[in-house]
Amino acid sequence: MNRAVRVPIFRPNEFKWTHDPEKCARCKRCVQQCGFGAISWEDGPVSDPAKCVGCQRCMVFCPQQAITIDVNHRRNVWHQAETGGVLLTGMGCDLDYPILWDHLVLDACQVTNPSIDPLREPMELKTHIGRRPDRVKPGGGEEDESDIPIAPCLELESPIVFSPMSYGSISLNAQKAIAMAAAECGVMWNTGEGGLHEDLKPYSHRAFVQCASGRFGVDADYLNAGAAVEIKIGQGAKPGIGGHLPGEKVSQEVSRTRMIPLGTDALSPAPQHDIYSIEDLRQLIYALKEATDYQKPVSVKIATVHNVAAIASGIVRAGADIVYLDGFRGGTGAAPTVIRDHLGIPIEIAVAVVDQQLRDEGIRNQASIIAAGGIRSSADMAKAIALGADAVAIGTAALLALGCTLCQRCYTGKCSWGITTQDPALTRRLDPYVGSQRLINLITAWSAELEEILGAMGVNAIESLRGSRERLRAVGLDQTTCDILGVKPAGVGA
Numbered sequence: 001m002n003r004a005v006r007v008p009i010f011r012p013n014e015f016k017w018t019h020d021p022e023k024c025a026r027c028k029r030c031v032q033q034c035g036f037g038a039i040s041w042e043d044g045p046v047s048d049p050a051k052c053v054g055c056q057r058c059m060v061f062c063p064q065q066a067i068t069i070d071v072n073h074r075r076n077v078w079h080q081a082e083t084g085g086v087l088l089t090g091m092g093c094d095l096d097y098p099i100l101w102d103h104l105v106l107d108a109c110q111v112t113n114p115s116i117d118p119l120r121e122p123m124e125l126k127t128h129i130g131r132r133p134d135r136v137k138p139g140g141g142e143e144d145e146s147d148i149p150i151a152p153c154l155e156l157e158s159p160i161v162f163s164p165m166s167y168g169s170i171s172l173n174a175q176k177a178i179a180m181a182a183a184e185c186g187v188m189w190n191t192g193e194g195g196l197h198e199d200l201k202p203y204s205h206r207a208f209v210q211c212a213s214g215r216f217g218v219d220a221d222y223l224n225a226g227a228a229v230e231i232k233i234g235q236g237a238k239p240g241i242g243g244h245l246p247g248e249k250v251s252q253e254v255s256r257t258r259m260i261p262l263g264t265d266a267l268s269p270a271p272q273h274d275i276y277s278i279e280d281l282r283q284l285i286y287a288l289k290e291a292t293d294y295q296k297p298v299s300v301k302i303a304t305v306h307n308v309a310a311i312a313s314g315i316v317r318a319g320a321d322i323v324y325l326d327g328f329r330g331g332t333g334a335a336p337t338v339i340r341d342h343l344g345i346p347i348e349i350a351v352a353v354v355d356q357q358l359r360d361e362g363i364r365n366q367a368s369i370i371a372a373g374g375i376r377s378s379a380d381m382a383k384a385i386a387l388g389a390d391a392v393a394i395g396t397a398a399l400l401a402l403g404c405t406l407c408q409r410c411y412t413g414k415c416s417w418g419i420t421t422q423d424p425a426l427t428r429r430l431d432p433y434v435g436s437q438r439l440i441n442l443i444t445a446w447s448a449e450l451e452e453i454l455g456a457m458g459v460n461a462i463e464s465l466r467g468s469r470e471r472l473r474a475v476g477l478d479q480t481t482c483d484i485l486g487v488k489p490a491g492v493g494a
């Protein structure tokens with residue numbers, strides 16, 4: 001049904017842009033900096049309120065601090081009454097759902113079990129991701145029930161990977177910054193579904209190469225270029241929704257990398273049309289293993305939904321080496337707002353139930369868990385690992401490090417910060433070398449903080465924290481939630 005006809009409506013603007021002419025040096029920098037064309041020059045800067053998205057680029061770059069931007073009114077209902085359209089958005093859910101990380105606290109050592117000084121004693125953050133054999137033989141060597149070769153585990157210097165963000169949805173400079181940072185820090189980045197650009201091949205030994213429903217850029221060379229292969233089933237920000245990169249963002253370079261015609265919409269449907277059961281998924285997993293000579297771990301990425309534990313169990317039994325769980329607060333380049341904000345479950349719950357299910361079934365060694373979608377800090381990372389994750393993935397935090405101001409207009413392709421755009425005038429604003437150093441700083445800082453946390457807990461290796469829910473306590477959570485998380489309320493001792 002489509003009966004929508006555009007009907008203009010008179011309403012207040014979403015953002016209130018104000019400019020102080022007393023301070024203004026008339027340099028016109030704000031006019032040049034606005035990626036959305038919202039500021040023009042009429043004997044001084046003038047803002048078009050209908051175009052301003054609150055990206056704050058003009059405010060940050062004004063040398064005189066002459067500009068202020070305030071949120072005036074959120075205008076979703078007015079906008080829909082005017083257009084009859086589905087509201088789109090970018091980045092993650094910003095509704096006021098409880099964040100369970102903020103209701104969990106970690107244990108610390110006191111009198112009888114001394115803490116460790118992380119500055120003076122070695123702390124091990126090295127993390128191995130992938131399938132482990134069923135048994136280690138007493139005299140050395142390994143045993144596994146399966147007669148299928150086990151791919152070597154990925155080795156991370158710190159339990160962090162970058163979330164999948166495709167070339168096309170983000171700029172090449174942004175993806176290059178992420179890839180360089182991953183290679184420098186000994187962690188992993190992820191191509192997303194957009195293929196592997198030539199310029200990023202030097203960093204592919206640290207990449208998950210993704211295979212999504214659109215199969216963009218997928219061939220044998222691509223699969224073998226990465227350190228691991230990932231099958232994308234779902235995304236936390238839009239479970240049950242596929243991808244759509246508009247033709248305007250499919251530049252010459254994007255079309256070559258994705259192996260699609262220039263300027264065509266890149267549509268990746270929600271389902272993979274060769275997967276309608278766990279058996280079908282198993283076929284694809286083993287096709288990818290076969291194509292990579294059983295040398296690359298295969299990850300399966302899903303959105304966290306109500307039945308996530310059973311789904312993850314099926315994925316592991318289908319032969320995946322890694323289960324990537326993307327919680328409902330995960331970010332996106334473009335999604336219907338109503339889907340982003342109301343479908344899926346929090347990553348905190350998903351990690352706990354998946355880890356428990358795999359333990360109960362005796363198959364926890366067969367796959368690693370990566371937790372994503374709402375990891376905001378090193379503390380969230382430590383709590384996710386204590387709940388059962390092997391590593392965490394960061395997307396929004398990485399984009400913030402690159403300069404993102406969370407204006408949520410990534411889907412317009414006009415990002416003023418040069419991150420989620422293919423406009424050459426905008427992409428050159430992001431220097432990949434500077435961006436990469438910021439990401440390296442972020443990973444360095446989080447890793448150092450993680451060492452501090454481990455030291456305070458009397459643990460000298462991240463492996464010892466994994467799944468250690470006894471070291472967590474809940475504050476202000478009801479008993480049912482505590483039971484699901486497998487965590488005791490604060491005040492209950494060992």
Ligand code: SF4
Binds near residue numbers: 028
């Ligand atoms: S950037 Fe600041 S100082 Fe320059 S024209 Fe705009 S408001 Fe005036």
Ligand code: SF4
Binds near residue numbers: 404409414416419
């Ligand atoms: S990436 Fe750019 S467009 Fe997207 S939220 Fe951040 S600043 Fe806004």
